[in-house]
Amino acid sequence: MRQRRSNQGQWSSRLAFVLAATGSAIGLGSIWRFPFAVGEHGGGAFVALYLVAVLLVGFPLMIAEVMLGRRGRRNPITTMTLLSEEEAGHPGWGALGVLGIATGLLILSYYSVISGWTLAHAVQAASAPELGGSAAAARAAFAAFQGDALQLVFWHTAFLGAVAFVVARGVEGGLERAVTFTMPVLLLLLLVLVGWSVTHGDAGRALGYLFGASATQVDASLVMAAFAQAFFTLSIGVGALMAYGAYLPADTRVPSATLTVVVTNVLVSLLAGLTIFPLAFRHGIDPGEGPGLVFNALPLAFEAMPGGRVFGTLFFLLLALAALGSAIALVEPAVAWAIERRGLTRQRAVLAVVGTVWVIGISIALSFNALAEVRFWRGNLFDNLEFLTSEVLLPLSALGIALFSGWVMCRSSSSEELEIGVGSRYALWRAAMRWWVPLVLLATGIAATIAWGTGQA
Ligand code: TRP
Numbered sequence: 339m340r341q342r343r344s345n346q347g348q349w350s351s352r353l354a355f356v357l358a359a360t361g362s363a364i365g366l367g368s369i370w371r372f373p374f375a376v377g378e379h380g381g382g383a384f385v386a387l388y389l390v391a392v393l394l395v396g397f398p399l400m401i402a403e404v405m406l407g408r409r410g411r412r413n414p415i416t417t418m419t420l421l422s423e424e425e426a427g428h429p430g431w432g433a434l435g436v437l438g439i440a441t442g443l444l445i446l447s448y449y450s451v452i453s454g455w456t457l458a459h460a461v462q463a464a465s466a467p468e469l470g471g472s473a474a475a476a477r478a479a480f481a482a483f484q485g486d487a488l489q490l491v492f493w494h495t496a497f498l499g500a501v502a503f504v505v506a507r508g509v510e511g512g513l514e515r516a517v518t519f520t521m522p523v524l525l526l527l528l529l530v531l532v533g534w535s536v537t538h539g540d541a542g543r544a545l546g547y548l549f550g551a552s553a554t555q556v557d558a559s560l561v562m563a564a565f566a567q568a569f570f571t572l573s574i575g576v577g578a579l580m581a582y583g584a585y586l587p588a589d590t591r592v593p594s595a596t597l598t599v600v601v602t603n604v605l606v607s608l609l610a611g612l613t614i615f616p617l618a619f620r621h622g623i624d625p626g627e628g629p630g631l632v633f634n635a636l637p638l639a640f641e642a643m644p645g646g647r648v649f650g651t652l653f654f655l656l657l658a659l660a661a662l663g664s665a666i667a668l669v670e671p672a673v674a675w676a677i678e679r680r681g682l683t684r685q686r687a688v689l690a691v692v693g694t695v696w697v698i699g700i701s702i703a704l705s706f707n708a709l710a711e712v713r714f715w716r717g718n719l720f721d722n723l724e725f726l727t728s729e730v731l732l733p734l735s736a737l738g739i740a741l742f743s744g745w746v747m748c749r750s751s752s753s754e755e756l757e758i759g760v761g762s763r764y765a766l767w768r769a770a771m772r773w774w775v776p777l778v779l780l781a782t783g784i785a786a787t788i789a790w791g792t793g794q795a
Contacts, residue, residue, distance in 0.1 A: 344411040345678070348585040352595055357518050358667075359404075359573075359582055359599045364521065365664030366452055367571035368607040369528075369657060370632050373614040375567050377625030380554035381547040385611070387556070387564035389604070395778065396568040397600050398770035399736050401756070402743040403574060404592050407583025409755045413674040414438050414577030417584070418742075427746040434738040435577060439672045441731040442576035443691065446668040447698035448723055450501070453661040454493025454703075455633055456654050458483065462637070463650030469641050473621040476634045484630070490703035497658070498699065501665045502692040505673060506685050521663075524656040528606065531613045531653065534643055539616025547625070548611050558785030565736075565782065566728040571603055573664070575735035577671040591757050593767075613639075629720070669695070729786075737779045744771030 349355045376384055410417025415435030422431035462483075469475040483489060535541075554560060569575050583592070610632075617635045618625050625631065640650030669691055676687035701709065705719035712718060716725045743752055749760070749768070758764050 342409075342411040344584045348587055349590075352587070352590045355582065355586055355590065356595050356598050357521075359579065359596070360602050361518075361521060361660075361663040362573045362578055362582070362667035363571060363599055363603045363664075364524075364606055365661045366449060366456075366657075367567075367573075367664070368603060369610045369660075370452060370456075370629070371570060372567060372607040373611055373625075374627075374629050374631040375563060376548065376611060376615075377618075377631055378628065379560055379563055380552045380626070382550045382552035383554050383556055384552070384560060384564060385548050387561060388567050391561075391564045391568040392572065392600060392604055394770070395565065395736075395775050396572045396574060397596065398767050399569075399574050399739055399775060400572050400579060400596050400600065401593050401767060402739050402771055403579040404583035404586070404596060405752065405755050406739070406743060407580035408586045408592065409751070410580070411584045413678055414580045414671050415675055416678065417580055422742070422746060425746050425748060425751065427742070431738075431742060431746065434735065434742065435580075435675075437731065437735050437738070438575060438577035438580070439675060441727055441735060442578065442668045443672055443695055444698070444723060444727050444731070445570075445576065446501075446665055447695045448702045448720055449661065449665060449668065450498045450695065450699050451490065451494045451703045451720075452629070453497045453658055453665065454490060454495075455483075456658040456661060457497060458489065458493045459633060459637070460651050460654035460658065463640050463654055464647060466641070466647050467637065469638060471621070471638060471642060473623045473634070473638065476621075476638050477623075477630075479637070480630055480634050484706045487704055487707045490706060491700055494699050494703050495696065497662070497665070498692055498696050500662060501669060502688050504662070505666055505669055505692070506688040520656050520659045524653075524660055525606070527649070527653050527656060528609050528613065530649075531639065532609050535613045535616045535639060538620070538639075538642070540619035541616045543619045544612065544615035547615055547619070548608075557789065558782050559789055561782045562729055562733065562786045565733055565779070569732040569736055570728050571607060572600065573667065575732040575739065576668065578667045581671050581674065582667075593756065593758060593763070629724075733779055733783060737776055737783075740771045740775040740779070744768060744773075744776070 349358070406421060407417060410421050412420060413435070415432050418435040419429060419432035422429060467479055469479065573579060586592070614632060614635050615625060617623070617639050618631070621635070621638050623631070623635055627634070637650065640646035643649065672691045673684070673687045676682045676691060677684055682690065702720050702723060705712065710718060714722065716722050752768065753760050753764050756764065756767070
């Protein structure tokens with residue numbers, strides 16, 4: 339087949355792709371979202387479902403999304419339109435690209451607020467607040483911070499400003515180099531933290547909680563939550579993987595490159611769990627307290643450990659950098675589209691896209707204080723946007739990717755693009771796209787919708 343070439347150049351090596359994809363995957367999803375989602379869903383059963391979801395649904399979907407990008411080699415909307423023309427599909431498949439881009443921007447609008455919390459905590463850790471080892475004091479300090487609208491908006495603005503700055507200058511130069519350096523250091527710090535937390539916290543209870551049977555009832559909404567965590571953490575469904583696949587060198591095999599990303603990401607999530615839960619149990623923090631969990635638990639550890647001031651500051655700073663890497667990947671597909679299709683300059687495209695995200699983000703920042711009383715459906719504005727994106731839009735997007743690559747794309751195109759021949763591994767992947775991924779997603783989605791409708795979830 340004639341190989342299409344990307345307009346934007348390509349990765350210098352397979353390693354460059356793996357690092358970039360890992361950089362986009364590892365961020366708040368593993369370190370902030372995973373622990374609080376586990377806590378909200380009662381532990382072991384959710385963790386087990388999450389692992390199954392990553393392997394049986396997330397991994398094949400990730401292969402599919404990268405494969406589509408590698409074949410189309412354009413921004414997600416153009417790629418989907420092009421590919422459906424080639425496969426004699428309905429032109430409406432371009433909508434899948436639109437859905438992805440919109441979902442990515444909505445995610446970024448609260449991702450940025452939470453990244454702001456991370457930045458603020460780096461500053462707070464440096465000034466060593468006096469918590470006296472008390473969980474109540476940690477909670478009070480965090481509640482005071484959350485209640486301060488100006489602070490939240492300030493840090494949200496600072497973070498998005500950094501995103502805009504980097505994206506406007508183009509991603510390749512500084513950031514890629516910075517992230518390849520900071521990621522290994524963050525992992526190292528995480529390992530040290532796990533060691534400290536396991537030896538000083540209630541490790542036995544945490545292990546039982548994470549990997550033992552849990553009392554939670556396994557129902558459709560629990561399964562949906564596990565899918566949501568898997569998609570979110572692997573960066574599936576917003577077109578980012580498609581964009582990254584577009585820059586893959588022609589001789590790189592998608593499945594093995596993808597597996598590296600999956601394994602690293604799961605490891606980081608589990609390490610984050612092993613850090614947070616021993617601390618939570620030791621200090622009597624409720625694991626199910628929600629998105630503040632990590633921000634309440636970690637300062638207690640930093641206060642108690644030797645050198646905790648420096649260590650805590652460094653940890654939160656590196657986490658913010660990891661989040662920056664993810665945020666850039668979230669915004670890039672929209673910017674690429676605005677440049678290619680709307681003819682904006684890169685600067686203007688960044689201004690328009692980041693400006694929109696900033697405005698939505700402000701309402702999210704205010705949902706923790708001035709607008710805290712605005713509650714409907716799942717809770718405050720943040721809860722609703724978080725739920726809408728991860729448990730509704732991401733699964734919809736995933737369903738679209740599976741149906742397109744399993745049913746619209748013909749066998750010869752996908753096997754050619756994946757370069758794994760037509761043996762049993764290919765057959766397994768294709769069966770995933772045609773049958774089990776769509777069926778499981780549809781069944782779970784319908785069952786969960788019925789449960790919401792009847793007010794059981
Ligand atoms: N995976 C990122 C994280 O875990 C968040 C994320 C979701 C993301 N979708 C994305 C990042 C798309 C980049 C691109 O923090």
